[in-house]
Amino acid sequence: MNEPSARTAAFRTAIGSFIEARRDAKLKGKNEDATTASKYAYDTWLADAARRVGQIQAVTHVLKATHPDARGSSMHFKPSTLTAHAEVGTHVLGDDYAEDVVGNAAALDVFKFLKIEVEGRRLLDWIQAGDPDLALALSKEPDTAQSWMQAFGELVRSETQPVSHETAKQLYWCTGEEPADNGDYQLLQPLFSSSLAHAVHADIQEARFGEANKEARQAHRERKASDTDYRDYRGLVARKLGGTKPQNISQLNSERGGINYLLASxxxxxxxxxxxxxxxxxxxxxxxxxxxxxxxxxxxxxxxxxxxxxxxxxxxxxxxxxxxxxxxxxxxxxxxxxxxxxxxxxxxxxxxxxxxxxxxxxxxxxxxxxxxxxxxxxxxxxxxxxxxxxxxxxxxxxxxxxxxxxxxxxxxxxxxxxxxxxxxxxxxxxxxxxxxxxxxxxxxx
Structure with a gap:
């Protein structure tokens, strides 16, 4: 068995701090009892998290954004692997993009756990790279560590057989030369790119409420010189997804408060x-x-x-x-x-x-x-x-x-x-x- 290294200790410290924070938040204002405390023991919590991670899925394209009752497949595509079209699309995000999560909202704490950063990378990234120091930090038992690494790594998984649903938007796209020939059509299902929507939302929020842009806007209003450009998005429409429960659509949609901006076209x-x-x-x-x-x-x-x-x-x-x-x-x-x-x-x-x-x-x-x-x-x-x-x-x-x-x-x-x-x-x-x-x-x- 490998001896714990300084990196292993760093991983273990970060994981332990996260679990302790979860425990403290759960017990805030309450007296700690043995049963509750035991649930937040290091190995116990990790075992439970490894079991629950299968209830959620990391995605970039969310089906429920099309219709909240859709029961088909959401998808995960790395933007850098997509075709680089001239038009703006998910591909422009490159490697700097936010992953969304769909599934049981009660298991979202597992995603927060996997987003913990050590040495500038998320635990999820280290898991996908098969980092041996992280494996040892999870458990000293090799079989257990490998089992948990595999379970957490499957947060990002591909559908072997994607499934559509009757409430999902679908359209027939003519790929041939004869519109009257049914065989010349391909059935498409457009998917909502939550990762792209999140990037757009962040840019618009920064333009509207960011300090630098606010100062530039004020300078423009007062007809004064400014060292920074003034950005403004006009004619926006706010599309609200999920009603009073935006978390039912996805995690990123919840972070946006259900707001998804539409640019004027x-x-x-x-x-x-x-x-x-x-x-x-x-x-x-x-x-x-x-x-x-x-x-x-x-x-x-x-x-x-x-x-x-x-x-x-x-x-x-x-x-x-x-x-x-x-x-x-x-x-x-x-x-x-x-x-x-x-x-x-x-x-x-x-x-x-x-x-x-x-x-x-x-x-x-x-x-x-x-x-x-x-x-x-x-x-x-x-x-x-x-x-x-x-x-x-x-x-x-x-x-x-x-x-x-x-x-x-x-x-x-x-x-x-x-x-x-x-x-x-x-x-x-x-x-x-x-x-x-x-x-x-x-x-x-």
Missing amino acids: LPPHWKAQKQARSLLGGESAIDRFTYFGPVRSLVRHLAQFLLSDPPPNAETREKRECIEQAIGQELPVFAATIRASHEAGWTRDERCHLPQYEKLWLDPDRTELPIRDGHEEEDQKFIDDYYLADWPSELANRFGAWLTARLVEAGLKTAGDSEFHHFARQAIVDAQWPVPMQLRAGGRT
Whole structure:
């Protein structure tokens, strides 16, 4: 048996520190008992992790991003092995890319374990390289060490027979010369590249919130010279995957909060931008929300359903709640569209007559701008109101009143108080989602 080396000790220390941190987090505020403590013994935890690692899979392309109910195969492709097309694609990531993980969310701690870095590389990388010092750090028993190395290494595995699913998007691509000949078509299944989406998301976030770009943006706004380039992504649309449970799609999707940006591929005068600009001079953004995306169609669908006098049963309640939720979920998308097409502080414009709670909702990054000379009281009040966090309730009440009014206009005699409050609660959940309130509040005392 090989004697432990300094590298083995380094691996063992890193692994032990991770397990201890997991134990401390589990027992925080609780008295340690023998049963719980034993689960976090070095060998015991590793044995359990080696057993659970089969419940998750490292991937680059996620099937559930196409449809949350898809039960087919997600795939793992090293970007450097893909064809180098001229167009932007996963291949441009090279060897610098983030691996995603799908599977049982309860086993994601195993992935965090395999991401521990020693000598600048992850444990997963050392395992895939068959590092003997790491094997000895896992277990002094060669058979056990080899078994665990193999189990952990299979986090990245290829499907021997990839499987599609009826909810996965598929299309027939004509590969021959005769469109009328079924034999000239190839059935394709597009897969969502989560690794590429993560890289795009990181770049956009850095452009929007990174200190260097914020300084360059401020210099541009003040017509001052800057040593750095000013980057801006305009006309963005935020596609939300996973609803209130983005972790059900994948680990990276959860880290993005479900946000997946779509770049504008339309002519310069995009309708959404016109909607955003028209808010100046308007009395309420919720009135503009009526004409956003599928909102009018959804409201009409809800009204027609209620006017049909459906029986008061569980099926009716489920269908109604489904339509209401679809309407509510358009609120954060509408807000993200407005924020993406405007620079922070646009609500300072004297032509902006929106109520304060809508300004706070649609221009949250204004809280990070310097307070203006001559507007100290106004700007400080905006910041205080934002962190006081009463505005989501005001917005919810406004949304409930708006939807109730639309239903009455459609022919319902009244939507009723219970419905109003239901709409308000739904609005609170959906309207708060795109604003990282806890994150922002965490930086204040």
